[in-house]
Amino acid sequence: LSTEPVSVMFKVYCLSVMTLVAATYTVVLRYTRTVSSTVMYFSTTAVCITECIKLFLSLGMLTKETGSFGRLKASIVEHVFWSPKELLKLSVPSVVYAVQNNMAFIALSNLDAAVYQVTYQLKIPCTALCMVLMLNRSLSRLQWFSVFMLCLGVTLVQWKPAEATKVQVEQNPFLGFMAIAVAVLCSGFAGVYFEKVLKSSDTSLWVRNIQMYLSGIVVTLAGVYMTEGAQVIEKGFFYGYTPWVCFVVFLASVGGLYTSVVVKYTDNIMKGFSAAAAIVLSTVASVTLFGLQITATFACGAMLVCVSIYLYGLPKQDTTKLPRADTDKEARQKLITV
Numbered sequence: 580l581s582t583e584p585v586s587v588m589f590k591v592y593c594l595s596v597m598t599l600v601a602a603t604y605t606v607v608l609r610y611t612r613t614v615s616s617t618v619m620y621f622s623t624t625a626v627c628i629t630e631c632i633k634l635f636l637s638l639g640m641l642t643k644e645t646g647s648f649g650r651l652k653a654s655i656v657e658h659v660f661w662s663p664k665e666l667l668k669l670s671v672p673s674v675v676y677a678v679q680n681n682m683a684f685i686a687l688s689n690l691d692a693a694v695y696q697v698t699y700q701l702k703i704p705c706t707a708l709c710m711v712l713m714l715n716r717s718l719s720r721l722q723w724f725s726v727f728m729l730c731l732g733v734t735l736v737q738w739k740p741a742e743a744t745k746v747q748v749e750q751n752p753f754l755g756f757m758a759i760a761v762a763v764l765c766s767g768f769a770g771v772y773f774e775k776v777l778k779s780s781d782t783s784l785w786v787r788n789i790q791m792y793l794s795g796i797v798v799t800l801a802g803v804y805m806t807e808g809a810q811v812i813e814k815g816f817f818y819g820y821t822p823w824v825c826f827v828v829f830l831a832s833v834g835g836l837y838t839s840v841v842v843k844y845t846d847n848i849m850k851g852f853s854a855a856a857a858i859v860l861s862t863v864a865s866v867t868l869f870g871l872q873i874t875a876t877f878a879c880g881a882m883l884v885c886v887s888i889y890l891y892g893l894p895k896q897d898t899t900k901l902p903r904a905d906t907d908k909e910a911r912q913k914l915i916t917v
Contacts, residue, residue, distance in 0.1 A: 593837065594850075594852070594853045596837050597834070597837045597838060597853055598853045598856045598857050598860070599860070600830055600833065600834045600837060601696075601834065601853070601854075601857040602696070602856075602857040602860035602861045602864065603830055604827065604830040604831060604834060605687060605692040605695055605696050605857075605861055606692045606861055606864040606865065606868065607823060607826055607827050607830065608683070608684065608687045608692075608827050609687045609691065609692040609695070609865075609869070610823060610868065610869075611821070611823050611824050611827055612684065612687055612688040613688065613750075613869075614868075614869070618818075618819045619819055620817075620818060620819030620820055620821075620824050621803070621807050621810065621811060621816075621818060621819070622681060622684035622685075623681060623799065623802050623803045623806055623807055624803055624807075624811065624816050624817070625684070625824065625827065625828050625831075626677060626680045626681055626684075626799050626802070627796065627799035627800055627802075627803055628828050629680070629828050629831040629832050630677075630792050630795040630796045630799050631792075631796055632828065632829075632832035633788070633792050633795075633832050633835060633836075634789060634792035634793065634795075634796065636832065636833070636836055637785050637788040637789050637792060638651070638789060640785045640836075641654065641783065641785040641786060641789065644783060644785055654783075654786060655789070658782065658786045658789075658790065659789065659790065659793065662790075665782075665790055666790055666793065666794060668776060669776065669787065669790040669791040669794050670794035670797075670798070671769075671772060672769040672772050672773045672776075672791055673791050673792075673794035673795040673797075673798050674794075674798050675765045675768060675769040675772075676765065676769050676791075676795065677795060677798045677799050677802060678761065678762075678765050679761075679762045679765035679766055679769065680831070681802070682758040682759070682761045682762035682765070683758075683762055685754065685755065685758035686699075686755045686756075686758035686759045686762060687755075688750070688755070689750045689751045689752060689754050689755030689758070690750070690752060690755035690756070690759070691865050691869060691871055692861045692864065692865050692869070693858070693861045693862040693865040693871060693877075693881075694736060694737075694877070695755075695759065695861075696857060696858045696861040696862075697732070697733060697736045697858055697877075697880065697881050697884050698733050698736060698737065698756065698759050699759055699762065699763065700729060700733065700854060700858075700884050700888060701729070701730070701733055701759070701760075701763045702762075702763045702766040702767055702770075703726065703729060703887075703888065703891060704726040704729060704730065705763050705764055705766065705767030705768075706766070706767040706770055706771060707722065707726060707767075707891075708767065709767045709768055709770075709771040709772075710771055713771050713772070713775060714771060714774070714775060721890055721891075721893060722890075722891050724890070725886075725887040725888075725890035725891040726887070726891065728883055728886065728887040728890070729883070729884055729887035729888070729891070731880075731883055732879075732880040732881065732882070732883030732884035732887060733880065733884060734880070735876045735877070735879050735880030735883065736876070736877050736880035736881060736884070737756060737880075738876050738880075773787070773791070803816075850892065851888040851889045851891065851892035852889070854885075854888050855884075855885040855888055855889065858881055858884065858885060859885075862881065
């Protein structure tokens, strides 16, 4: 984490923006897939455009970091054109993130935004498991307890899911849940893999992002023409795009950058509050926009998920330092022995 001093107001600002982006993204994406239009756009093209925008934003941040276009050019030549192995290494999370982003479109085409937001928190135990296996980290008993609590909460949410009455398309809740399951696995693995790559060298975060997004553009373009190539050629790359769809792409693009800032300047407890707030906002928006009817099991499950997120983010107790009384007692025992 960064040691740069930042004000509490700046932290609150970053968390507020990330919370609003996360909640708004799920709600607006759900709206574009179920209510807004009878002409359905191609989700794979939206994912591809998002990768392109992230690349340009990362180039802008790297320009700011290096201080000049000359240094930017030198950095790109060194880490992109002369580092094919690094590009290949970053292509792994590119593929995984591309799958994850496409699964989000499938999930929100079949599940309400609030149900999606709660269920997607399964990424926490998945990430924890990947950290244990890939980074040799350990979890406290409280964190393991919170993981089981979160799984119980998600089970309750899916047991008798809340129903939306204003959705205009046929839905398949099982398909939506399976899409979230794949997205969760992708999120956990890709996040930990990217962290491992970052910590294996002193290469700038923005350089790593550029390497990943370049690979991501290639991967998502291949995905477009492998899954919907004939339709895209016939109808056009931007078929079905509306201002709402453009808004979805914009939110997806800036959301990742704000997440990086939040990871850099805040702690797990504040991120937990942000996730819980996003769940609440998504639920309120779903009730208003989609006629969501909240069931008792959904309410209990959502509450368990919010509490588990808070507990998981609590700092570990330092067991290496004994309390003062115990230290004094051991000192007296040593004197008696001597």
